[in-house]
Amino acid sequence: MNFTPASKVIVQGIMEPLGVTYAPLMQAYGTHIVAGVSPGFGGQMLNEIPVFDMLEQALPLVGAIDTAIICNPPYSALDAALEAIAAGVRQIVLISQGMPPLDMVHLIRKAEATETLVVGPNSPGVIVPGQVLLGIHPPELYMPGSVGLISRSGTLTYEVAWSLTQAGLGQSIAISIGGDAIVGSSFPQWLQILDEDDQTDVIVLVGEIGGDSEEAAAHYIAEAIDKPVIAYIAGRSAPRGRRMGHAGAIIDSQVADFGPDIGTAESKVTAFKRAKIPIVDRPSDIPAMVKKLLKHPARRSAG
Template identity: 55%
Template sequence: MNLTPDSKVLVQGITQPIGSYHASRMKAYGTNVVAGVSAGQGGREVSGIPVFDLVDEALRHTGSVDAAIIFVESYQVLDAALEAIDAGIPQVILVTGAIPPLDVVHLLRKAQATKTIILGPSSSGIIVPEKILLGTQETEFYTPGPVGLISRADVLTYEVALALTQAKLGQSIGVNLGSEPIAGSSFRQWLQILATDESTKAIVLVDQSGGGNHQATARYIAEVIDKPVVVYIAGRYTPMDQQLSDTSAQVAAQLSVPVTRSSSAQDKVRVFKEAKIPVAERPSQIPDLLKKALKNKD
C-alpha cells in the first residue's frame, strides 16, 4: 500500500452533514479529496470539492481514484460500495455502522472477487500522520514514526496512539478495522501489508472481545511476521456475559445468550501469550513492551 498526499480520494455522501464535515477535515489535513458523490446534488461544491451524482461521472472528471470514503445511510451503503467497486476503486472505507448483516456479507463477497480492500463497517479509517487522512480519525494523537497501529477498538485507539506519541514512538500508519462483528478487513490482511512496508518497523494490534480468527492471527504473527508485534486486548476484566463489541450487542446479549468463551478477551490473551507474542496489561504498558521488543530485535 502506498498512500501519499497525492493519492486521490472520493467521498460518497459528501452532502450529508457528517460527510461534508469530515471531507473538509480531510482536505484541511492535506488529503487530496478530488470529488464527492451525492445523488441529486451534482453540480454543487462542498469546501471547494466538486459534487457529482454518480461515481462513474466523478471518475470521468478526476481520473482513477485510490480510495472511497462512504458516509451514506446504512441502508444505502451496499449500493454505494458496489458502485465504487464497479468503478475500479481499490479501497473502500465504510464509516457508516449498523449496516444490515446480509448487505455486509454480499459486499465482502464482491470485494473478495475483485481484491478490493474494505475497512468497516463503523471504521474511523486510516491516517498516515502528517501526510494523509482517510476518514474520521482524530489527528492530534498521532505523530510520524515507525510503529504501525491496527485496531478494532473505537476511542481506545486514540489512547494507545497518545501513549505511543508521548513515548516518542510515532506511527507510520493508523488503521481502524471497525468495531462491528463482521468486518471487511482482518488483522492478518493488514499484518501482511505492514510486513512489507519499509516505513513500519514494529506493529501494535488493539483488539477487543467478540469476533474471531485470533488463533489464526497469532499463528500468522508467530510464523510469518519478523517485525516486533505487541498486542493489547480490551475488555479482559469485563464479565463474560458482557464481552461484546458494542453497547447494542451487550444489551442484546442480556436478552438472549452470553458471548462464547472462544471470542472472549480472556481467551484472546491466552492465545497470543501461548504464541509468545507480548500482550500489554494496559495501554500505558504498550510503549515499554514495544521498546523491549525493538531492542531484542536489534
C-alpha cells in the same frame, strides 16, 4: 496499499452529516479529495470540492480514483461501495456504522472477486500520520514514526496512538478494521500489509473481547509474521456472558457457536501467550514495550 498524499480520494455521501463534517478536515490534513458524490446535490461545491450525483459522472473529469470514503447511511452504503468497485476503485473505507450483515456478505464477496481492500464498516478509517487522513481519526493525537497500529475499536486506536505520541513514538500508519460484527478486512490481512511495509518496524495490535479475530491473528502472527508484534486486549474486567454497549464487540459466545471459551479475554490472552507474543495489561504499558522491542528487534521465526 496506496495511501499517500498523491492518492486520489472521493467521498461518497459527502453531503451527509459525516461527509460535511469530515471531508474538509481530511482535505486540511493533506488528503487529495478530488470529488464528492451525493445524489441530488450534483453541481454544488463543498469547500471547493465538486459534488456529483453519481460517481461515474466524476470519472471523466478527475480520472482514476484510488480510494473511496463512504459516509452514506448504513442502508445505502452497499450501493455506494458497489458503485465505487464498478468504477475501478480498489480501496474502500466504510465509516458507516451498522451496515446490514447480508449487505456486508455481498460486499465482501464482490471485494474478494475484484481484489478490493475494504476497511470497516463502523471504522474511523486509516491515517498515515503527517501524510494522509482517510476517515475521522483526530490527527492531533498522531505523529509520524515507525509503529504500525491495528485495532477493532476507534477510540482505543486514538488512546493508544496518543500514549505512543506522548512517549515520542510516532506511528507509520493506524487502522481500525471496524467494530461491526462483519468487517471487510481482517487482522491477518493488515498484519501481512504491515509486515511488508518498509516504514513499519514494530506492530501494535489492539483487540477486544468477543468473536475470534484475535485468536486468528495470534495464530497468523506465529505462522507468518516476522516483525515484532505487541498485543493488548480490552475488556478483561467485563462480566462474563453479559452483553456490553460497544457495538458488535462483545458477542455471546454460545449464541455465536464459538464454544464456551472463544471470545473471552482469557482465550485471547492465552492465544497470544501460546504464540509467544508480548501482551500488556493496559494501554499505558504499550510505549515501554515498544521501546524495548525497538532496541532489540529480534525477528520472529516462522513456525
